[in-house]
Amino acid sequence: MSSVPTAPLASPADPSQVEAAPIAQPMSGFRESLHFALRNKKLLFGLSMTSALLLIAIIGPFLAQHGPLDYGGKLSIAPTTKGGYWLGTTLQGQDVFAQFVTGLRLAFIVGALGGGIAAVIGMVVGFTAGYRAGWVDEVLNMLTNVVLVIPTFALLLVIAAYLQVRGILMEAVFIGITSWPWAARALRAQTFSLVSRDFVDMARLSGRSSRKIIFKEIAPNMSSYLFMMFILLFGGAILIAATLDFIGLGPSNTISLGQMMQLSVQNAALQLHLWWWFLPPGLAITALVGSLYVMNVGLDEVFNPKLRDM
Amino acid sequence: MLRLDNVSKTYRVGSFGRSRLTAVRDVSFELREGEVFSLIGESGSGKSTIGRMILRLLQPTTGSITYGGADVASLHRGALKEYYRNVQGVFQDPFSSYNPIFKADRIFNMVHTEFFPEVSKDEWRHRLHDALESVSLNPEDVLHKYPHQLSGGQLQRLLIARALLLDIKYLVADEIISMLDASTRIDVLNLLADLKERGLGILFITHDLSLGNYISDTTVILRRGSIVEMGETAKVFGDPRHPYTQMLLASVPRLHAKWNGGAQTRDLPDPAEVPALIEIESGHLAAL
Amino acid sequence: MALRVEDLRVYYRTLAGDVKALDGVTFDVADGEIMGLAGESGCGKSTLAKSLIRLDGRMRHVGGKVVLDGKELPIWDDSAMNAFRFRDVSIVPQYAMSALNPIRKIGRMIHELLRARGVDARAAHQELERRLDLVGLDKGVLDLYPIELSGGMKQRVVMVISTLLDPSLLIADEITSALDVSTQRAVAETLVEFRDRGLVKSMIFVTHDIGVLYQVADTILVMYAGKLAEKAPAEEIVSNPRHPYTRLLVSSLPEVGVRYEQRQLSGIPGRPPHLLDPPTGCRFRDRCPLATARCAEEPPWVEEGGRGIACWEAKPAAAVAARVPVEAR
Secondary structure, rough: OOOOOOOOOOOOHHHHHHHHOOOOOOOHHHHHHHHOOOOOHHHHHHHHHHHHHHHHHHHHHHHHHOOOOOOOOOOOOOOHHHHHHOOOOOOOOEEEHHHHHHHHHHHHHHHHHHHHHHHHHHHHHHHHHHHHHHHHHHHHHHHHHHHHHHOOHHHHHHHOOOHHOOOOHHHHHHHHHHHHHHHHHHHHHHHHHHOOOOOHHHHHHHOHHHHHHHHHHHHHEEEEEEEEHHHHHHHHHHHHHHHHHHHHOOOOOOOHHHHHHHHHHHHOOOEEEOOOHHHHHHHHHHHHHHHHHHHHHHHHHHHHHHHOOO | OEEEHHHHHHHOOOOHHHHHEEEEEEEEEEEOOOOOEEEEEEOOHHHHHHHHHHHOOOOEEEEEEEEOOHHHHOOOOHHHHHHHEEEEEEEEOOOOOOOOOOOHHHHHHHHHHHHHHOOOOOHHHHHHHHHHHHHOOOOOHOOOOOHHHOOOOHHHHHHHHHHHHHHOOEEEEEOOOOOOOOOHHHHHHHHHHHHHOOOOOEEEEEHHHHHHHHOOEEEEEEEEOOOEEEEEEEHHHHHHOHHHHHHHHHHHOOOOOOOOOOOOOOHHOOOOHHHHHHEEEEEEEEOO | OOOOEEEEEEEEEOOOOEEEEEEEEEEEEEOOOEEEEOOOOOOOHHHHHHHHOOOOOEEEEEEEEEEEEEOOOOOOOOHOOOOOOOOEEEOOOOHHHHHOOEEEEEEEHHHHHEEEHOOOHHHHHHHHHHHHOOOOOOOHHHOHHHHHHHHHHHHHHHHHHHOOOOOEEEEEEEOOOOOOOHHHHHHHHHHHHHHHHHOOOOOEEEOOOOOHHHHHEEEEEEOOEEEEEEEOOOOOOOOOOOOOOHHHHHHOOOOOOOOOOOOOOOOOOOOOOOOOOOOOOOOOOHHHOOOOHHOOOOOOOEEOOEEEEOOOOOOOOOHHHHOOOOOOO
């Protein structure tokens, strides 16, 4: 349903291009997608894994018996039910479980916010460049290229030097405004191929304004693509946040999964065999981002009939 | 009356836009209501470009297109919408003309909301059924269906019905039947001829000379953006004077005569240098 | 006897079931014959063309056999067919122009192709240049990229490549459909030239354009909904068609010299049946002006005197002509 065809031939065409369809079309649109969605193993696996982690992220902090930054527990104890330290404690006596669920929640927040901001900017730039073409396209292309080559770490170091306190919001916004270029590029290309199709001209001939055409004709056609793109941006944002946190550029007023890993490495948790400190956050990040990507591959198969095994 | 005066369209191509591509070169003609006017040319002749300029999807580089005296290129918003109540188009690929994720009759809803918002739903349904009938379509067969559930012929007719709902004076038909099967082509063609007799002015763009000969009153032969011959269809086809027209006619595969001679493409005059049109006889001009 | 096809059945497997694209087709093509395969979309002509060389992996060979020069072609086996492709049977596929690798110069692409087929590229080079000259192309074309050639030139290059090893059978699948009328003529005449010089023994020219077939083909085979409708010499099909579908089809074609005011042509109402679950009996029944109760049983393919037809009502010829008039031009 969402396979985007190439631009029409410039030379005279023939009927056999259009009318011949030896493959039957049993269902249409949404119902067809749903049919395949429920049978796609990758999609189901990815979705259930992500949902499980989301559940932990939502409920977990309510179950934790200690605050994530609270000191007070015995130092470096292994996971135990005594005192509610289900994932043990850190070298400084903090509750690993509390940190873990807080970090997981923050991961989802950063993913949604950072990915969301990147998606919005990417859509605005991509749609406008693809629809308007001409010099608008040139200018937006230049902007995209500039943002693409900005050394984000260097920029972040500079920002970090200025700001004493950095929150998760700041991190999400930063990720959002630096990771949109590839999305804009991809959307621009897709928009180009759709704009050349005659139904866009038909909408123009019906007196539709450009804005309406983009939102009502072009975007709905790319809905599956936009959905998948958002998932990629979501996962990407989580990874970038984890990396930034790991090298110490994360939020300064809370604890995230990346920061847990950073602290555990700093405190030689590996050598001290404190596996409960670095293993859960590492696995969680891997599981979360991995399942998002697997879900995306499954979605691609659902939306693109050519990838399905018949 | 729709008029083109010395219309040209050039594109900038190449790196930094250094070289120029002339798609349409100094074209002038007049469309009248109740007449089928054919633009015949091969690929690269500029015929589609002319159609799109008339539909205001492209702007001419020089020259003017006027409708009832007003310059089409300078119309905006409200005035442009008024223009679209009088001039509409149908394109070559029926399946590309519909947004595949929506039902086919959405094109009628668009016309309803954009042009006739004051018309009630019942009244609109009435008008819609009348329009479908005038293109020989049964409403039950075509409404509430997705484009891929309908045939190319039905889709093209729906687009013509849409244009009729606007009560247009001129229709630009850009290769509208070349993607249809032979057995349905002729029905859509007959429909166009029927509409012409009811007063519609049609710009029939095609590469197929037999089709042009079948329904058009006036024929224009385009070559690389310039008009090489123009006039009443019977005169242009019956007594072609320009070597290019002669070559085209000789290359058409006929059903009862084999190919026999006709000018080689090598012997034709240079396409970039086209002399002005001179009158061969009344109603027949050629660039010789 | 160059090619003999017997009761060939090829289906496409889909989620909803088997689409019976080609449902029992029998015909011969003699040495030196150009046979035109005509019909509208969905009739099975492209399926037939591609199945003879097994070009499409979605097809399933369900029955029938194909014999070329006395040898049976293993058209159900993709790798076994490799030995026959290019040497015995060759195809110029639809959209051949887009079949040229855009980042390879033409000459280099041909060399790679020949090497892959186990042919000494240098020995073939001279012959290659001779053939290019034959189709009116300068041998400098070998140093160009595909994008630098026009549509007609690309089509001719592909034709030269496909016939380089002098195949016994050449299948041309809609090679003129996307071309301008002047190049169409040049390309169609090139096909005839190949046959006349003995570079190719016999040809099957698949197209929906009966006009072009009349110009170059010796016989025309008309298909409808996966089955054969009629076969006759080209002249006969156009001036004296017997199958009602052929008659209606021929009479719906506009020609230069025929105008709407003089005589209104008409099309064929309705649509071909969907091949997922085709109706029993004659498949043209629902749209045929001659249909009777007998048509509920499938008419057999009857060949006599160089003509073949599958229709109960086709005789006597005079009666058909009276009820389905094809006006004299």
